Amino acid sequence: MHELPQQLANGLALGALYGLIAIGYTMVYGIVQLINFAHGEIFMIGGFGALTTYTALPSGTSLLVAIPLMILGGALASVAVATAAERFAYRPLRSAPRLAPLITAIGLSIALQQLVWQFYPDAKKAVTFPEFTGKAFQITDNLAIQRSDAFVLALAPLCMLALGVFVSKSRSGRAMQATAQDPDTAKLMGINTDRIIVMAFAIGAAFAAVAAVAYGVDKGQINFEMGFILGLKAFTAAVLGGIGNIYGAMVGGVVLGLAEALSIAYIEEIPGMQQLGGGAWANVWAFVLLIVVLLVRPQGLLGQRVTDRA
Amino acid sequence: MTVLMEVNDLKVAYGKIEAVKGISFTVETGQIVCLVGTNGAGKTTTLRTLSGLIKPRGGSITFDGQPLGTVPAHKIVSLGLAHSPEGRHIFPRLTIAENLQLGAFLRKDKEGIEKDVQRAYELFPILGERRKQAAGTLSGGEQQMLAMGRALMSRPKLLMLDEPSMGLSPLMMHKIMSTIAELKAQGMTILLVEQNAQAALSLADQAHVMEIGKIVLSGTGQELLHNEDVRKAYLGED
Ligand SMILES: Nc1ncnc2c1ncn2[C@@H]1O[C@H](COP(=O)(O)OP(=O)(O)OP(=O)(O)O)[C@@H](O)[C@H]1O
Ligand SMILES: [Mg+2]
Numbered sequence: 001m002h003e004l005p006q007q008l009a010n011g012l013a014l015g016a017l018y019g020l021i022a023i024g025y026t027m028v029y030g031i032v033q034l035i036n037f038a039h040g041e042i043f044m045i046g047g048f049g050a051l052t053t054y055t056a057l058p059s060g061t062s063l064l065v066a067i068p069l070m071i072l073g074g075a076l077a078s079v080a081v082a083t084a085a086e087r088f089a090y091r092p093l094r095s096a097p098r099l100a101p102l103i104t105a106i107g108l109s110i111a112l113q114q115l116v117w118q119f120y121p122d123a124k125k126a127v128t129f130p131e132f133t134g135k136a137f138q139i140t141d142n143l144a145i146q147r148s149d150a151f152v153l154a155l156a157p158l159c160m161l162a163l164g165v166f167v168s169k170s171r172s173g174r175a176m177q178a179t180a181q182d183p184d185t186a187k188l189m190g191i192n193t194d195r196i197i198v199m200a201f202a203i204g205a206a207f208a209a210v211a212a213v214a215y216g217v218d219k220g221q222i223n224f225e226m227g228f229i230l231g232l233k234a235f236t237a238a239v240l241g242g243i244g245n246i247y248g249a250m251v252g253g254v255v256l257g258l259a260e261a262l263s264i265a266y267i268e269e270i271p272g273m274q275q276l277g278g279g280a281w282a283n284v285w286a287f288v289l290l291i292v293v294l295l296v297r298p299q300g301l302l303g304q305r306v307t308d309r310a
Numbered sequence: 311m312t313v314l315m316e317v318n319d320l321k322v323a324y325g326k327i328e329a330v331k332g333i334s335f336t337v338e339t340g341q342i343v344c345l346v347g348t349n350g351a352g353k354t355t356t357l358r359t360l361s362g363l364i365k366p367r368g369g370s371i372t373f374d375g376q377p378l379g380t381v382p383a384h385k386i387v388s389l390g391l392a393h394s395p396e397g398r399h400i401f402p403r404l405t406i407a408e409n410l411q412l413g414a415f416l417r418k419d420k421e422g423i424e425k426d427v428q429r430a431y432e433l434f435p436i437l438g439e440r441r442k443q444a445a446g447t448l449s450g451g452e453q454q455m456l457a458m459g460r461a462l463m464s465r466p467k468l469l470m471l472d473e474p475s476m477g478l479s480p481l482m483m484h485k486i487m488s489t490i491a492e493l494k495a496q497g498m499t500i501l502l503v504e505q506n507a508q509a510a511l512s513l514a515d516q517a518h519v520m521e522i523g524k525i526v527l528s529g530t531g532q533e534l535l536h537n538e539d540v541r542k543a544y545l546g547e548d
Contacts, residue, residue, distance in 0.1 A: 181401045187363065
């Protein structure tokens with residue numbers, strides 16, 4: 001058990017990444033009850049936007065200077081695509097049966113992958129992303145934190161804090177809560193609910209771009225398919241935490257990340273379960289956790305029951 | 311008296327079902343105008359159309375000299391038209407104070423807003439006592455007070471109230487009705503939809519009876535209160 005602190009740190013970093021992406025699912029669902037299955041691709045676009053920005057910088061720019069610019073460039077790309085999707089794909093379907101926007105989202109997801117695959121230079125296979133070099137922070141003998149992990153562990157709480165303050169304190173945030181709770185009545189207050197919906201898509205996309213940069217600097221590469229499994233995991237995190245609740249997204253992400261890290265490390269030590277441990281099974285255990293939590297709490301960890309939301 | 315709102319041959323449909331079939335009426339400044347009618351007559355549909363939540367199929371709405379039919383819902387409140395919807399529709403997970411603030415969403419005069427919040431607390435003291443409480447935890451009558459207080463927060467020229475006494479105890483209903491009378495005394499113009507015809511008609515300057523999408527009878531509140539058909543249909547007399 002001596003590597004437990006290390007596993008926890010790994011799980012936390014992974015969970016923070018899931019949480020950042022999960023915000024996008026939960027904000028959009030909270031306001032328009034739409035599961036934006038293309039959000040994984042919004043994350044991927046954020047990564048490519050960041051990479052494009054990096055490529056445009058003079059060679060030899062230090063990562064410390066480059067990263068804020070990459071986040072900005074990535075967010076510009078992801079926000080542009082997400083708000084365009086809202087405007088031209090989802091908005092026309094707002095009063096259509098639920099299945100229509102869902103199928104649109106899946107179609108959009110495939111289209112975005114194919115567009116990047118087809119048109120981004122060399123994106124037919126994984127492309128190199130600037131990687132954090134430098135030694136890990138050695139905290140204790142059995143705990144070292146990679147720079148990329150430290151990056152996401154610092155950034156995720158900051159983003160959450162900013163979002164929390166924005167939603168609860170600002171005028172637009174208040175309007176966002178009102179729109180989520182009762183859109184028609186929000187209009188009666190003078191709130192332009194279309195603008196609020198665009199804002200929800202934009203915030204989710206910007207958070208996804210932050211996550212994409214964190215992912216890129218960790219893996220040292222990105223690819224056009226990366227949004228699929230990460231999107232699915234983040235969606236799982238959002239549901240686990242209680243979809244519609246922004247703090248739930250982060251809690252769900254962290255719980256999922258920890259569960260994965262711990263399952264990789266410890267399941268195979270349980271007698272009789274040697275076959276079911278290690279990285280190959282991590283996804284399975286993540287979804288097992290989801291199913292178990294939803295059996296006990298269908299509304300997710302921090303979610304309200306539907307009847308409380310009326 | 312000047313005409314504040316003029317509704318002319320208004321038609322509203324849900325798909326193929328025509329819920330409002332060409333109604334006309336006016337509201338003059340300072341008046342209480344009342345719409346009464348059985349369930350499904352089209353009263354709520356009318357109010358929701360006036361505040362832009364539903365687009366009319368035909369006819370015209372003029373408010374304060376301006377045509378409304380195509381103005382989006384979120385721009386209507388700034389013209390001076392406030393709507394307290396049927397079923398109250400307070401924001402349940404926001405506090406009472408936050409609900410009131412949202413009623414003044416488009417106003418910029420911080421001090422004026424604060425003054426009006428205090429005025430709402432004076433009008434309904436219970437709201438002041440509970441200001442930090444989630445609105446969803448209020449009783450039905452308290453929620454109705456909040457919905458009215460919230461609508462007043464925009465400083466409207468015309469206040470539309472859809473069944474403010476729905477589901478309330480006689481005592482609470484009396485309180486709401488006397489508040490409406492008080493608002494009128496302060497000069498507020500009110501378009502009131504009510505099932506409780508007795509109370510509503512005694513307050514109304516003008517009243518209209520709606521049946522399946524049409525106005526079938528109009529008059530002063532007193533006239534309708536003493537009209538035999540109305541007494542039979544709405545005041546439970548035979
Ligand atoms: N969203 C909707 N879709 C389809 N039909 C509707 C819708 N809302 C109302 N209707 C129909 O329109 C008609 C008028 O309804 P409305 O709610 O305006 O009546 P009302 O006079 O307010 O009734 P009540 O006194 O019961 O509140 C009814 O026949 C109703 O079934
Ligand atoms: Mg009604």
